[in-house]
Amino acid sequence: MSSLDWKLLESEYLFKDNWLTARKDKCITPQGKIVTPYYVLEYNDWVNCVAIAEDGRVIMVRQYRHGIGKTILEIPGGSMDNTDPDPEFAMRRELLEETGYAFEKLIPLGAVAPNPASSNNLTHMFLATGGKKVQEQHLDDNEEIEIVMMEMEDVEELLKENKLLQSLHVTCLFYALLKLKELQIL
Known part of the structure; x- marks a missing residue:
């Protein structure tokens, strides 16, 4: 198979901030077509996790998401810090x-x-088991997160009813359910 990879000819940063970096690229395709401008958003990698407490319940988080203007139910996760x-x-x-x-x-x-x-x-996904409460939440200044403890069956029902909106979290739940089945925990 032939390579379909583009070659980067030029790159210019348009905006750089802690939470958003945007650049404009000029590329050439293997067929020689120039593609410009091509905009790319740069982010740190993200992490998320299906977290299961030692009593078998799933630890979900409920928080407001301004992009869609709604408070939604999610799994724990966030952005990797440069020091991680x-x-x-x-x-x-x-x-x-x-x-x-x-x-x-x-x-x-x-x-x-x-x-x-x-x-x-990238978003790196995990399954965490044996969770024990060891401290109170330590949230960022702009975070307000409510903990919601749920039975796995209830989480699966939310998935079936399409009531979990965060697609990266739905993907992690899918992989976690497969892993739990493989480990014969479900």
Whole structure:
């Protein structure tokens, strides 16, 4: 098979901030076509996790999401900090900050590209088991997160009814359910 990869000819940053970086690229396709401008959004990688407490309940988080103007139910997750050495470290940090829970086991479920057409980052997915409450939440200044403990069957019902809107979280739940079935936990 021939390569379909484009070659980057030029790149110019249009905007750089802590939470959003935008650049304009000029590329050439293998057939010689110049593609310009092509806009790319740069983000740090993200992490998310299906977190299961030691009593078997799933730890969900409820928070307002301004992009869609709604308060929604999600799984814990967030952005990797530049100081995080790896995705597992970032996920453990996010779990502790958002939920106050620490976990015996963190099982990597792989990574997905949130929007590979225009964004450069990955979302690293995990399944955490054996969660114990070890502290209170330690939220960022702009975060208001409510913890919602749910039975796995209820989470599955939300999936079936299309009531979980965050697509990256739905993807992680899918992979976690497959892993739980493989481990014969479900």
